[in-house]
Amino acid sequence: xxxxxxxxxxxxxxxxxxxxxxxxxxxxxxxxxxxxxxxxxxxxxxxxxxxxxxxxxxxxxxxxxxxxxxxxxxxxxxxxxxxxxxxxxxxxxxxxxxxxxxxxxxxxxxxxxxxxxxxxxxxxxxxxxxxxxxxxxxxxxxxxxxxxxxxxxxxx
Amino acid sequence: xxxxxxxxxxxxxxxxxxxxxxxxxxxxxxxxxxxxxxxxxxxxxxxxxxxxxxxxxxxxxxxxxxxxxx
Numbered sequence: 259x260x261x262x263x264x265x266x267x268x269x270x271x272x273x274x275x276x277x278x279x280x281x282x283x284x285x286x287x288x289x290x291x292x293x294x295x296x297x298x299x300x301x302x303x304x305x306x307x308x309x310x311x312x313x314x315x316x317x318x319x320x321x322x323x324x325x326x327x328x329x330x331x332x333x334x335x336x337x338x339x340x341x342x343x344x345x346x347x348x349x350x351x352x353x354x355x356x357x358x359x360x361x362x363x364x365x366x367x368x369x370x371x372x373x374x375x376x377x378x379x380x381x382x383x384x385x386x387x388x389x390x391x392x393x394x395x396x397x398x399x400x401x402x403x404x405x406x407x408x409x410x411x412x413x414x
Numbered sequence: 415x416x417x418x419x420x421x422x423x424x425x426x427x428x429x430x431x432x433x434x435x436x437x438x439x440x441x442x443x444x445x446x447x448x449x450x451x452x453x454x455x456x457x458x459x460x461x462x463x464x465x466x467x468x469x470x471x472x473x474x475x476x477x478x479x480x481x482x483x484x
Contacts, residue, residue, distance in 0.1 A: 384484035395456045404423045407457035412432040
């Protein structure tokens with residue numbers, strides 16, 4: 259086999275040209291495109307991490323706010339319960355006092371009514387007794403008895 | 415001025431004298447009284463002198479007792 263130096267040189271030159279062209283036309287743009295893409299991915303990941311952290315912060319803040327709101331709500335409910343109990347107690351106390359007062363008034367009125375009825379009854383009884391006494395005595399006394407009573411009344 | 419003595423039955427002379435004495439002492443009535451009989455008095459007398467009335471009847475006493483207890 260005969261080695262042709264010119265052919266070898268030509269092949270080397272040819273290879274160099276191809277390498278230069280490939281490097282110029284294909285490798286550089288592809289590498290640049292890959293670098294750009296990697297840069298974009300890195301930026302995206304970095305942004306995603308930032309977003310994630312921000313989301314966690316928001317979640318943390320939200321939890322803290324919810325906890326705070328729950329505590330406040332709890333406190334408001336407790337205060338409202340105490341206030342409502344106090345008002346209910348006051349209403350019950352007033353109702354008892356009013357009922358007591360009404361019972362006292364009614365008792366007083368009933369007692370007064372009983373007293374009035376008693377007085378009326380006594381008056382009627384006295385009137386009836388007087389009428390009965392007059393009716394019983396009128397014409398029942400003898401002339402001598404009438405004379406004796408008259409004499410006694412005139413002496414007095 | 416005349417006056418009237420009303421009694422439950424006709425007055426005996428002693429009671430009439432006593433009634434005249436009472437009329438004079440209590441009302442200042444003198445003279446001869448007009449005599450009337452009213453059985454509703456039951457016993458005792460009633461003397462009317464002018465507008466003054468002195469009721470000493472048993473009926474008036476009963477009314478007085480009735481007033482005091484009613």
